[in-house]
Amino acid sequence: MRGPERVRNELAVAIVDALQESATVRQTSSRELWREMLASELGAPVEPFGGDRLRPWLLQVVKACMAVGDGAACLVRSLEYVEQESATVAALWPLVDEVEAVDFFDSADLGHLRPVLESLRTIELASMARRASRSRVQELPRWCQTGWQVFLRLAGQNTPPGELPPSMAFVALAADRFVEEGWMEAAEGLRRFNRGQSQRLGLEGLLGEWQHSELPQPAPSVVPAYLMIQFEPDRNEDGRYYLTHWRQSDSTGWHPVRGETVHLCRDELPGAVERLIEESEARWADLRQPVILEFVLPWELLNEPVEWWSKDSGHLDPTPLAMDYPVLIRSLERLQRAAWHRPWHAKWRQLKERPADSQPHWSRPGEDGAYFFHLERELKEDGHAVCLVLSEPPGDDSGTGRREVLAGLRAGVPAMIWHRSDCSDPHFQDAISEILQDRGLGSLAESVGKWRNDALALGPEGWxxxxxxxxxxLLDDPERKPGPPGPV
Known part of the structure; x- marks a missing residue:
């Protein structure tokens, strides 16, 4: 068995090995940017590279990070800001999980569990993780492909009082699986580990209860799951976008799991979204929560009718997304402009906590050349104004609709509504008046969904x-951001 210091030293060396494969770390200017971001994440200074050999400096940085509670995760997050989803970042996240597991088990040597749990490769790993965590872990990150990686991941999860830690519960479930498959020696090794840890932690009773009772299935959650899909323009190549997505199905808190980023032409986006939704539905086959789709869109795509994009487009009768999901729009520019976030939070609190006292603001531009200046001023002065009704749809130019949206974003307005082609349509005006009077502004999404359902009832020939x-x-919740904040 390896001693505690050797366990931690070997982990530090593995992290350094991965870091040395990074182009960011090898290049002077990008390495310095990463170091500054790491210092910001840690809230503590990180000594700059002195120009001597790189590896000893990296080892010093890694050991300093591992001495801080969340230091290893800070190290990888800061590198991810620079490299996004590089091969190095992908290699580092499992090592962060291992650091957290070693910390949880008091620097115990977990190496003997690795070959046993690595042999556990089953499509049921996600459901085993959900059961072990009592449904707090709804989805596993993409690097969790074996029982060993799931075990490490769960070891970093918080454990409420009176419960068996999720990692130990997972080991118990894995042992049961090996018994079913006739691998008695592997099962006994896992149970021996659990017995030892339960004695160290004083959890013998909880382990016994877990092993000898069937846990009741949790009641279906009323907290929705979210699939958040973001299109970010390629600043160097017109007409191309980076599509990133996050899945969130944890009913106890906001813990979105980020998916891969793909680089696509604009006309490829609907097909990519269709494939992504199909994949997500397969992952969530046993999910008992409602699902909401949110599209994080840049200026030029704000008026794209994403809720009418299709599922099952290969069939004669494809399904519009609006038939199966509430579909909401969010602003990419607002998410990326931290300077706009304080008024956004303030108006969201108004909408969330006092919906009956919240008010819409109808934009009605006239001949005044300073109209948009005064629109922004009025929205900022009126703390109750949380919903802006546009006078024109936002286009991909600097026209009226886009300037109205900009005023709303600067003022922190979390909700905006418009007609995709003609905001002066009397039917639109009547519908919005009804929506805005229906149970206050707290039910905006539900009210818009009702009107979309009425259109769907007419079928493709009449809708x-x-x-x-x-x-x-556009309904923008500042409390639900897609993952940890990074530099713009």
Whole structure:
């Protein structure tokens, strides 16, 4: 068995080995940027590279990070800001999980568990993780492909009082699986580990209860799951976008799991979204929560009718997304502009905590050349104004609709509604008046969904004549950001 210091030293060496494969770390300017971001994440200074050999400096940085509670994760997050989802970042996250597991088990040598749990490769790993965590872990990150990686991941999860730690519960489930498959020696090794840890932690009773009782299935959660899909323009190549997504199904808190980023042409986006939704539905086959789709869109795509993109487009009768999901729009520019976030939070609190006292603001530009300046001023002065009704749809130019959206974003307005082609349509005006009076502004998404359903009821032959086919709603919750904040 390896001693505690050797266990931690070998982990530090593995992290350094991965870091040395990074182009960011090898290049002077990008390495310095990473170091500055790491210092910011840690909230403590990180000694700059002195120009001597790189590896000893990296080892010193890694050991300093491992001495801080969340230091290893800070190290990888800061590198991810620079490299996004590089091969080095992908190699480092499992090592962060291992650091957290070693910390949880008091620097115990977990190496003897590795070959046993690595042999556990089953499509049921996610459901085993959900059961072991009592449904707090709804989805595993993409690097969790074996029982060993799931065990390490769960070891970093918080354990409420009176419960068996999720990692130990997972080991118990894995032992049961090996018994079913006739691998008695592997099962006994896992149970021996659990017995030793339960004695160290004083959890013998909880382990016994886990092993000799069937846990009741949790009641279906009323907290929705979210699939958040973001399109970020390629600043160097017109007409191309980076598509990134996050899945969130943890009913106890906001813990989105980021998916891979793909680089696509604009006309490839609907097909990519269709494949992504199909993949997500397969992952969530046993999910008992409602699912909401959120599209994080840049300026030029704000008016794209994403809620009418299709599922099952290869069939004669494809399904519009609006038929199966509430579909909401969010602003990429607002997410990336931290300077706009304080008023955004303030107006969101108004909408969330006092919906009956919240008010819409109808934009009605006239001949005044300073109209948009005064629109922003009025929205900022009126703390109750949380929803902006546009006078024109936002285009990909600097027209009226886009300037109205900009005023709303600067003022922190979390909700905006418009007609995708003609905001002066009397049917739109009547529909919005009804929506805004229906149970206050707290039910905006539900009210817009009702109008879309009315349009769907007319079928493809008739829905274009219904206002519900043309309603767009931007509803931006600042408490649900897609992953940890990084540099813009």
């Amino acid at each position: 274009d004549g219904h206002v519900g086919r043309h309603l767009a709603i």
